Amino acid sequence: MSTEDTSGSKSSGSPSALVSLLYLFAFLGFVFLVAAAGGAVTATSVGDWYQTLIKPPLTPAPWVFPVVWNFLYFLMAISAWLIWRTTGSFDRSGLPLAIFGAQLSLNLAWSILFFGLRNPLLAAVEIVFLDLAVLGTVAVFARYSRLAALLLLPYLAWALFATYLNMGIVVLNR
Incomplete structure (x- = not known):
C-alpha cells in the first residue's frame, strides 16, 4: 500500500488522483490565461487594422481563428499536464515544462508584435522562433510521453x- 507524502504524491512517484485533477485544472487555467492575454491584444487590432491588410490565399474565415486557437490551447494544456503527470513532479519535468513555457511566451509575444504593435515584419521574424520552440517542445515531450508530443502536432501544423x-501579409502589404 502506498503512502502519500506532503506534496500529495504517492511514494511511487506518481501523483494521487485528486492532486492530478487539480493540476489538470491548473494547467488549463494557466494556458487559457495566456490565451486570454493574447486574445486581448489581438482584439485591439483585429476589427480595424487587420481588416485593411491584403491577406494571402488560404486565409481562413475570421470565425475559424478563435475556434482553432481554443482547441489548440486545450491540447497544449493537456499535453503539458501529461508531462507533469508522467514525471510525477515539477523537479523531474522542469526541462520539458520550461521549453513549453518558452514556446507559450513566444506565442503571446507574437500577438503583441503582430496585433499590438501592428508590426507584421517583426512578428514574421519572431514566428520562426515560435515554430522552432514548438518543434523543440514536441521533441522533448516525446522523450517523456508519446501522447503529449502527439497532442502538440496540430499546434505545430497551425x-x-x-x-x-504572416509571411504572406508581409509580402503583400509592402
Missing part, C-alpha cells in the same frame, strides 16, 4: 500555417 499567413 503554427507553420500561421507562419505562411
